[in-house]
Amino acid sequence: MTTPTPTQARCASLRSKSSYGAFGDFHEELVEIMGATTTYWCLNTMGKAGPDEHYVHRSICQQGRSCWENPDAD
Amino acid sequence: MPLEIITQEQEQGAQPGAKKVPNAAKPEPQAVHQDVAAPPVASKDSGPPKRSESFVFGIPQNGLTSKQREVPVDEPPPLARNADLRYIGKPTARYDGPAKAMGKGKYTADVQLPGMLYARMVDASVPHGRIVSIDTAAAEKLPGVRAVYVVQHTYGLAELRDPKQETPSRYPLIRYAGQPIAGIAAVSPQIADDAAKLIKVQYDPMPFVVDRTEARAADAPAVFPGPADAAGSAGGGGGPKGVPQVGNVHGPQRKQTGDPAAGFAAADVVVESEYFTQVQTHSALETHGFVVDWKPDEVTVYASTQGTSSVRNDMADVFKLPKSQVRVITEFMGGGFGAKFGIGNEGAVAANLSRMTNAPVKLMLDRRQEHIVSNRPDSHQKLKIGAKRDGTLTAIELTSYGTAGVGTGAGTAGPATNLYTCPNLLTEEYDVFTNAGPGAAFRAPGHPQGCFAFEQAIDELAVKLAMDPIALRDKIDENQARRVERQLIVERTNWRNRRPAGSDAGPIKRGMGVAQSVWYRFVSMNSSCEVRVSRDGSVELMSAVQDLGTGTKTMLAIVVAEEFGIPPGQVVIRIGDTRFPVGPDSGGSVTAGSITPAVRNAAYQAKQQLFAAVAPQLGTTPDNLHLAEGRVLFKNDPSRSYTLKQITGKLPTDEISARATRGPEYAKEKLTYGGVDYVELAVDTETGRVHVEKVFGAHDCGRPINPTGVISQINGGILQGISYALFEQRIMDRKTGYMLNANLDNYKILGAREVPEIEIELVENYIAQSSTDAAGIGESAGIITLAAAIGNAFFNATGVRMRSIPMTPANVLAALGKVPGQPGQEVQA
Numbered sequence: 043m044t045t046p047t048p049t050q051a052r053c054a055s056l057r058s059k060s061s062y063g064a065f066g067d068f069h070e071e072l073v074e075i076m077g078a079t080t081t082y083w084c085l086n087t088m089g090k091a092g093p094d095e096h097y098v099h100r101s102i103c104q105q106g107r108s109c110w111e112n113p114d115a116d
Numbered sequence: 117m118p119l120e121i122i123t124q125e126q127e128q129g130a131q132p133g134a135k136k137v138p139n140a141a142k143p144e145p146q147a148v149h150q151d152v153a154a155p156p157v158a159s160k161d162s163g164p165p166k167r168s169e170s171f172v173f174g175i176p177q178n179g180l181t182s183k184q185r186e187v188p189v190d191e192p193p194p195l196a197r198n199a200d201l202r203y204i205g206k207p208t209a210r211y212d213g214p215a216k217a218m219g220k221g222k223y224t225a226d227v228q229l230p231g232m233l234y235a236r237m238v239d240a241s242v243p244h245g246r247i248v249s250i251d252t253a254a255a256e257k258l259p260g261v262r263a264v265y266v267v268q269h270t271y272g273l274a275e276l277r278d279p280k281q282e283t284p285s286r287y288p289l290i291r292y293a294g295q296p297i298a299g300i301a302a303v304s305p306q307i308a309d310d311a312a313k314l315i316k317v318q319y320d321p322m323p324f325v326v327d328r329t330e331a332r333a334a335d336a337p338a339v340f341p342g343p344a345d346a347a348g349s350a351g352g353g354g355g356p357k358g359v360p361q362v363g364n365v366h367g368p369q370r371k372q373t374g375d376p377a378a379g380f381a382a383a384d385v386v387v388e389s390e391y392f393t394q395v396q397t398h399s400a401l402e403t404h405g406f407v408v409d410w411k412p413d414e415v416t417v418y419a420s421t422q423g424t425s426s427v428r429n430d431m432a433d434v435f436k437l438p439k440s441q442v443r444v445i446t447e448f449m450g451g452g453f454g455a456k457f458g459i460g461n462e463g464a465v466a467a468n469l470s471r472m473t474n475a476p477v478k479l480m481l482d483r484r485q486e487h488i489v490s491n492r493p494d495s496h497q498k499l500k501i502g503a504k505r506d507g508t509l510t511a512i513e514l515t516s517y518g519t520a521g522v523g524t525g526a527g528t529a530g531p532a533t534n535l536y537t538c539p540n541l542l543t544e545e546y547d548v549f550t551n552a553g554p555g556a557a558f559r560a561p562g563h564p565q566g567c568f569a570f571e572q573a574i575d576e577l578a579v580k581l582a583m584d585p586i587a588l589r590d591k592i593d594e595n596q597a598r599r600v601e602r603q604l605i606v607e608r609t610n611w612r613n614r615r616p617a618g619s620d621a622g623p624i625k626r627g628m629g630v631a632q633s634v635w636y637r638f639v640s641m642n643s644s645c646e647v648r649v650s651r652d653g654s655v656e657l658m659s660a661v662q663d664l665g666t667g668t669k670t671m672l673a674i675v676v677a678e679e680f681g682i683p684p685g686q687v688v689i690r691i692g693d694t695r696f697p698v699g700p701d702s703g704g705s706v707t708a709g710s711i712t713p714a715v716r717n718a719a720y721q722a723k724q725q726l727f728a729a730v731a732p733q734l735g736t737t738p739d740n741l742h743l744a745e746g747r748v749l750f751k752n753d754p755s756r757s758y759t760l761k762q763i764t765g766k767l768p769t770d771e772i773s774a775r776a777t778r779g780p781e782y783a784k785e786k787l788t789y790g791g792v793d794y795v796e797l798a799v800d801t802e803t804g805r806v807h808v809e810k811v812f813g814a815h816d817c818g819r820p821i822n823p824t825g826v827i828s829q830i831n832g833g834i835l836q837g838i839s840y841a842l843f844e845q846r847i848m849d850r851k852t853g854y855m856l857n858a859n860l861d862n863y864k865i866l867g868a869r870e871v872p873e874i875e876i877e878l879v880e881n882y883i884a885q886s887s888t889d890a891a892g893i894g895e896s897a898g899i900i901t902l903a904a905a906i907g908n909a910f911f912n913a914t915g916v917r918m919r920s921i922p923m924t925p926a927n928v929l930a931a932l933g934k935v936p937g938q939p940g941q942e943v944q945a
Contacts, residue, residue: 055433059457059557062426062701063640067784072638072704075534078369078527078545079562081520081555085433086270087288088296088461090523090554093274095282095289097340097366097549099524101359109274 053103054111055085055092073100154193164779165189171884172197175816177600183884185782191713191887192679192720198819198880202745203677204888205880207824208684211670212448212663221448224420225480227407233262233301235469235479236308237462238315239488240295243551243853244324244337247287247297247317254314255300260307263472264315265465266298278341290319291339291522292551293853294488299465301477324551326848328494328519331364331550339364339522339549366524367546368515371533379511379540383502387576391499391569392920393903395519395846396492398558399865402450404489405480406463410470417444419463420480422452423701424660425642428694430459435467446662446692454557454703455490487858490556491846493518493526493547495565499573507581507591509538518565519548520555528566531900534634534788535570536592551853557703559833560635560895564840564903568921571631571904576917579617585630585908586611597881598632601792601814604877605630609794609812618915623802626809629908630794633900635705637787637818637883637891643710643778644697647676647718649726650771653761655680656688657719661699661711663691666894667825668707674821675712675888679719681743682760697775705789705817705892712821713886714778720887721774730766734758781885789881789896791815793834795905796872799913801932804925808838808872808906813898816879818891827876830897834874837902839866845922 058080065072073080082098083090086109092098093109104110154167166186171194173183180197198205215221252264269288276282282289287297298315302308323337330336340361359369380386400420406427407418415437419427424444432439459467466479481489495518502511518526529543574592578585586602593599605611614628645659657676663669669691673684680687690696700710727738734741740751748763750756796810811834820826843864847856857863882889907918918931929935 057430057458059454059701059703062423062429062457062642063638063703063706064642065638066641066780068638068786071786072636075530075636076561076704078367078529078547079525079557081523081525081557081561083458083523083554085430085458086272088459088464089288090521091289091291091340093269093271094277095274095340096277097361097522097524099359099366109272111272 051105051113052100053107054113054115056082056098056100056103057085058082169194172882173884175596175600175879175881177879178596180882185884187782188779190721191717195888197882201678202681203674203684204821205819205823208670208674208822209824210667211673211684211689216448223402223448223450224405224407224418224446225402225450227418227478229407229409229476232407232476232478233303233469233473234305234308235299235301235466235477236305236312237296237465237479237481237485238298238300238312239485240290240293240297241317242290242319242321243293243326244322245290246283246285246320246322247290248320249318250287250298251316252298254316255311258307258311258314260303261300261311262303262475263301263469264298265468265472267296267461267465282341292553294485294553294855296461296465299469299479301469301473324853325364326550326552326853327850328496328517328548328550331519331548332517334363336364339551364549365546366549368544369527371529371543372541374540376511376513376540376542380500380502383510384505385577385580386500386502387573387580388500389573389576389919391495391497391572393495393565393568394844394922395494396558396840396844397487397846397863398453398455398490398556399487399860399863400451400453400455403481403483403486404456404460404462405478406459406466407476407478408463408466408470409476410467410474413441415442415467417442417463419444419446420449420452420456421446421662422456422664422703424662424692424694425698426457426701427459427463430463431467434459434464442694444694449662449664452664453559454561457701457703483860484858487846487863488553488855490558491521491553492558492564493520493555495526495528497528497565497569499532499569501573501577503577503581505581507583507588509536509592511540512538512542514543517546517548519550519552521550521552523554525555525561527562528569530563531566531570531634535632537594552848553855559836559899563633563635563895563900564837567631567633567900568903568907571901572907572917575629575908575911589632593632595788595790597816597879598790598792600879601816604814605792605794605812608877610796611794614912617912620913623800625799625801625913626796627909627911627913628794628796629905629910629912630792631901631904631908632790632792633896634788634790635896637709637789638704638706639710639778639781640700640706641778641780642698643700643714644775645699645711645714645718646697646773646775647715647722648771648773649722649764651764651767653759653764654688655682655686656690657715658690658696659699659711659715660694660696661691661707662702664702666702666707666829667822670825671708671712671821672715675715676719679716679723680760682746705895708821708890708892709818709886710778712888712890714776716887718774718776721776722772725772725774726764726767729768729772730763733766783885785885787883787885789817789891791896791898791901793898793901793905795902795909797906797909797913799910799928801914804928804932806842806906806910806923806928808870810873812875814877814879815893815896816881817893817896818881818883819889820878820880821888821890823878826878826893829893830876831874833894833897833899834902835866835871837899838870838872838906840899841903841906841921842866842870842923
């Protein structure tokens with residue numbers, strides 16, 4: 043089966059190159075096409091490890107991780 | 117659900133509105149835009165009012181058609197094909213070329229502010245370890261040092277995943293040599309350098325691994341230790357969703373369509389091989405860097421960035437500032453290639469130092485740090501392709517492992533997934549963590565690696581099928597633009613005289629090869645601008661969009677010039693400043709396709725305002741006026757005209773202005789771009805030297821706005837592609853974990869002697885998706901194809917398949933069986 047795209051809310055501090063664009067109708071396609079080539083970083087650490095010292099990736103920077111930040115918070 | 121890419125041919129065939137022009141050789145003349153828009157029609161959706169327009173559509177060599185689209189009523193009439201336009205599509209010299217040539221262009225590295233301090237980043241000297249202490253006392257006492265900022269661990273609510281292996285610390289764990297630790301601000305660069313040497317860092321070293329193959333071993337030192345793989349382990353939950361982690365191996369990210377096993381069973385011919393590519397560093401001439409001037413009412417950031425907006429957003433988020441208090445300026449920019457988004461450690465450290473000292477602070481990475489801060493991941497790809505005797509593909513299977521150091525993003529499956537039609541596909545992409553500098557997006561991420569393997573495998577398939585490689589691609593590639601591009605190669609190069617592999621008898625063997633690329637159309641809605649027209653006739657464009665050195669300023673001047681009928685050089689372009697309307701970040705070839713429609717729309721609206729303001733004084737109506745060749749003409753009286761300046765002089769106010777933001781694509785269609793590159797080369801089988809003698813590239817990117825700029829981009833991509841194929845390679849020391857060649861002496865980049873003859877042909881491809889139909893070229897411009905095309909030419913020259921890059925003399929001689937070692941031996945990453 044094809045690796046599913048995570049649907050949980052991603053962390054507010056997860057960043058990738060595409061985080062900064064507004065790709066409108068094509069955002070999900072971009073995420074899918076660039077999936078395994080996307081490099082992520084954490085805005086809190088400015089590095090590839092999150093505050094919990096685990097790696098950052100869209101598949102795990104989700105609600106439930108201890109350092110997760112709500113993207114909808116004020 | 118696998119992504120379906122709709123090729124141009126499919127798209128054309130699927131559109132009932134497409135109308136074939138009767139005479140393909142002489143396309144039906146398209147109306148030159150005459151400021152006449154079609155009347156509004158009721159919109160089918162709840163968006164802004166729309167009208168129906170007929171757009172030029174397709175590829176000139178295939179005969180242009182027309183396409184009916186609904187467009188917002190405030191947008192200009194459709195553009196004609198380039199041949200019928202005055203400035204768009206005409207070669208134009210670089211707008212800022214003279215400033216650059218004379219050294220007047222001010223890059224971030226050139227910024228000098230009163231009282232400015234100079235900062236130096238201090239980085240880790242071990243590849244893996246805990247920081248026990250950092251002693252900054254001696255550095256702080258050095259005369260001229262103004263501040264030291266130490267990067268500290270930010271826990272927040274975070275819990276360490278495995279307290280047995282991860283000790284809580286004031287400092288982040290070090291995972292690669294070169295990881296930022298601290299920054300120093302001083303009154304001169306020399307003092308900052310001296311102070312950096314006085315900072316004493318005590319480490320508790322940990323085992324490390326820098327080699328991808330070694331890192332995959334079960335007993336390899338763990339880059340990210342702790343509970344592996346289990347969902348819910350990541351600090352209490354939210355574990356991987358279908359992307360496992362076992363030791364240092366993260367993956368696979370898996371895509372499947374159809375039944376690959378059945379596809380291979382149905383194949384008449386199967387090719388199966390392994391390919392290896394190396395780590396390439398970005399090596400931008402201007403290193404990552406910032407000048408930050410922190411003032412209480414506004415923070416001004418001069419940034420070497422691909423996204424002024426990304427820097428403003430990060431500064432606001434990290435320092436809890438309103439965006440209105442952050443100004444980012446990128447007047448000139450010395451290359452990014454995908455690695456310069458956001459503020460990074462260097463931006464955050466510079467900002468902290470500026471805040472601490474109440475002075476502007478400049479922090480540019482040095483050349484060694486620039487080599488470590490980012491790279492294109494390496495790869496080990498296992499590729500299998502099945503086909504019928506006529507070339508029809510029946511199955512593709514790709515497994516790839518790559519290391520982005522401490523990060524992820526080493527996938528390679530783009531070309532295998534998106535170049536050709538194949539009903540059965542399986543790709544599995546793995547990241548391998550190592551204690552090495554992080555990967556970052558790099559010009560067509562994953563595609564040069566993937567293309568090196570995939571397009572050589574297609575070539576190998578052609579050999580096995582006894583087919584001409586171009587004829588095979590004609591059979592399996594549905595993309596109409598690439599079909600035209602292949603035909604151009606057949607007609608314009610020496611391809612028809614191609615000889616069997618290894619035909620030359622002497623030690624110098626010559627050959628030719630081709631390879632193809634694919635990239636994707638994405639546009640960013642963060643694309644706005646303002647066009648001002650002043651009473652003295654001057655015209656200005658303002659947007660926060662930045663020019664990375666790709667020619668964005670020139671491109672935008674051409675778009676405005678076309679609308680006003682004045683030479684591009686008369687349009688003043690002010691971009692790269694977040695005080696102007698927001699612009700798109702430049703990555704993934706989105707800039708041209710995103711910002712040019714907004715620019716044309718704003719220019720059109722400003723022009724309409726001008727006509728409306730002056731028409732009563734001219735005794736006419738606005739719709740009786742149009743602009744051409746710098747003059748305002750009367751449609752009902754061709755003998756009557758005024759200069760633009762005479763007309764603007766009648767404005768009732770000092771200026772008029774119009775602001776526009778890019779709207780959505782006219783139709784949601786997934787489109788791709790690409791190109792085909794042809795290479796002639798010579799291989800010296802005694803020295804192992806490969807010399808590329810000629811490259812012919814045929815490329816498409818929608819409507820080319822400035823052919824000179826597009827060709828310049830392709831030239832650059834081709835040279836970077838040759839450099840990747842033959843020279844560049846990060847060398848890591850397994851014993852120390854250091855990058856051994858973190859300089860431009862030992863990290864070899866293509867130089868003037870290695871530049872071949874290059875010829876480029878642009879294929880116009882009108883897609884009727886925006887008011888300009890423009891698209892970017894940065895990704896598909898040669899960087900994707902060259903390693904594969906060189907590999908195919910190498911095979912044609914020698915009869916030996918190069919399965920590893922870079923094709924250094926040592927690797928070539930090994931592949932030719934002239935030194936001890938196995939052909940195709942994996943290169944050290």
